[in-house]
Amino acid sequence: MSRISYVNGAYVRHMNAVVHIDDRGYQFADAVYEGITVRHGRMVDLEPHLDRLWRSMGELRIAPPMLRRPMRFVFREVIRRNRIENGFLYIQISRGVARRDHAFPAAPLQASLIVTLKRLDVDGIIRRAEVGVKAFSEDDIRWGRCDVKSTSLLPNILAKQSAKEKGGFEAVLVDVQGFVTEGSSTNMWIVRRDGVVQTRSTADNILPGITRATLMRLARELQIKVVEEAFTLKDAKGAAEMFLSSSTGCATPIVELDGQKIGDGTPGPVATRLVEAYRKYMDA
Incomplete structure (x- = not known):
């Protein structure tokens, strides 16, 4: 057809x-x-x-x-x-x-x-989240209105391609101060060693992700604490967990960043709970 x-x-x-x-x-x-x-x-x-x-x-x-x-x-x-x-x-x-x-x-x-x-393949996305993906950091060279979902995506494409050529699934974009902004087509999250989930505020010139907002609501329902604060690339590499979110990415764990394991190199318990909660949300 x-x-x-x-x-x-x-x-x-x-x-x-x-x-x-x-x-x-x-x-x-x-x-x-x-x-x-x-x-x-x-x-x-x-x-x-x-x-x-x-x-x-x-x-x-x-x-x-x-x-x-x-x-x-x-x-x-x-x-x-x-x-x-x-x-x-x-x-x-x-x-x-x-x-x-x-x-x-x-x-x-x-x-x-x-x-x-x-x-x-939505079920395939869930299965990928059960394994996790690799990512690589790239300089954020995008324009100054990332809050607008514009089709002007060439910097995103270049970052994604660079990460792909290194064997990564996604690019983690980093600004000139060393802070993680977003992925090339995703929002970024970390789970700190104290168990708190941290993601950059949408007031800091990032796209207000729809899946991001849903995951924040689901996290509250699961009594998982979330703070909206910027974090550095160093913070990400030292985190207990890291994951990305998007409409086609759910809450996919990043288990390796720039060749370095995140946590023990496997999907962590917080991301796993959020993936399951999001799957139930989609299927409700």
Whole structure:
């Protein structure tokens, strides 16, 4: 069965899905995006994702292409037409099509909306979390508005590729002061030796992860203490545990960083409890 995608008002075969060459998303990365996990046909954390999408559009002054209610319908229709139970729904909104010029067009534009869906092995993600992954630190060279989920991701791509070439799953981004900011596509956490979970505050120019927020709520329910404070690369390497979070990463333990074991080199009890809690949350 051919994949079906949504492009500016039409449901089309994915292989035939195109946008105009003058779309500002293509020309300038003048666009925002969201990615939503689909589990058993249900979108996980749909409303928080929409909240963040609307915030990103507002920060870049992109007029929403439609209201929330019809957009929810489009998402569900893409899922229905693809007959996918477990997948990854990708939403991208650009400012629209205009003659190439750096400044915003004077005349109002109709924003472009594309929605795609691909299969995602959610159970495989859980199994990966039971083993853990390796990561490598990279300099954070991204722009100064990382709170906006922009499609301008070249620094993230370069960091991820560098980590991959070293045999890592993810890049741990480090700022000029030596503090960990995020991963190339994830939020970062450590478990201190005193058992407290620590993650950087979203007020410190990092993306407010949707899975991050859900994990914080689940941690409170499990009576796991979480503090929102910056930590250094040295802190991470000396932590009892370290893990990443994202819509497609759950709470995946990082068991090795820059060739050095984190803790005893295996997934720790705190991350393990959070993975199980998140799995139950998705399956509820």
